[in-house]
Amino acid sequence: MASIMQAPARKLSPAAFAVAGLALFFLLLPGTLLAAEPQAAIEAAWWVWVLLLFVFSFILGIFAVLAGVGGGVLFVPIVSSFFPFHLDYVRGAGLMVALSGAISAGSPLMRKGLADLKLGLPMALVGSVSSIVGAMVGLALPAQTVQLLLGIVIVFIATIMFLSGKSGYPEVKVPDALSKALHISGIYYEESIKKDVSWQVHRTPLSLIFFLMIGFIGGMFGLGAGFANVPVFNLLMGVPLKVSVATSGLVLSINGAAAAWVYMFKGAMLPLIAVPSIAGMMLGSKIGAKLLTRVNTGSVRIIVVSMLAVAGIRSLLKGFGI
Amino acid sequence: MKQDPSSKSHVQKEQLAYAGVLDKLSHFAILFLAGSYATYIFNLLPPKVSIADIAANWHLRAPVMQAKLNAPLGWSFMSNAESFWRGDALSYLAIIIICMIPVVCLLVSAPAFFREKRPVFGVIALVQVLILLVAATGILVR
Known part of the structure; x- marks a missing residue:
């Protein structure tokens, strides 16, 4: 494909800004008011938290698909900020x-040829090694330090999500030597x-x-x-x-499986x-995927980026012991 | 194996092999996850560590809680039948099954890579399996 397609401009509804504002208000409430501090949380029955976690994850799942982000990136900062579980388990x-x-x-x-094994495997190979090391480092560092670093990373991600563009069909005129040697390309x-797209x-x-x-x-x-x-595959590699x-899903399924063992053994x-x-x-x-065609995804993305930013700020504050 | 007709000519055999196994295992894993969790939270099989104890300590760091409760860790729950047939151990096994899915898929696709004369990717797939299996032994965190 020769043309570069930028993501279409999204129509943003005022309601999205209102909901985002409301989300900011609630997310910035002190933890004790939301009973999210461990001391207060112990008072609630375990099943209340488990049920809340299920409902919360369900809602996050819908928003994650509509906003075009992975679930994990929303899950960790928000659940670690508002639920009584230690960051290790989150x-x-x-x-x-x-x-x-x-x-x-x-x-x-994979059957449709969208997830590509030859593209994903080399990236997963290096990523799985570093994800194991990352998990070991993360579990060895003091929790407050991890919380602080998490806050920094999440605020950075929210900023990138807000600013970054997407390219539907990037143009790669000349493949690099390594990708040529490995025959990393596809259709x-x-x-x-209604056309074949080669890349x-x-x-x-x-x-x-x-x-x-x-x-x-x-x-x-x-x-x-x-x-x-996704940005590395799309914007950097073309x-x-x-x-x-x-x-990206293929890569993170392998990287996640590698790092998960460190968490299990710890x-x-x-x-x-x-x-x-x-x-x-x-x-x-699954619900999010069904709603995808009916919802203004631009507005949802604003809500999600706002939630992410605030969860990142809360992580930062917790990291500073505030 | 069901295949999208529009992409029949483009998708390579090793990828279809990976997808076929992934499909079956992911369905099995989800069912096992749901069933084992039901045995756990409804106390159909008594857990090794009670849910109340977990809930009373889930604000603690993992090593601290582990020292207090000795909850299932790594493969420890498989040491004998008594520790295996427990709600929390079976739920834990469901998580392990999910983590092992990429290993099985890679093991199935690796020979297909060699058959299709793409030995570099066959080797990459096998090295990846090795990395995942080393992680699964727990020797990296001892």
């Missing part, structure tokens, strides 16, 4: 949320234009370094790294957007917390 559950979502969506995307059938990539060595860093961050904070995988999104994986999170997020994602 990160463990966050990895499982991202991994399960990618696994459940993976098969049809998929684009239903919207090739460039800047593969640089991208491998990026995936190394992304894997580390994903493992350290228990985030699904779709927020970073992979079509749909292929980037689908292959006792940071609690089925009581992880399972309702996975179930809620998966059900929510």
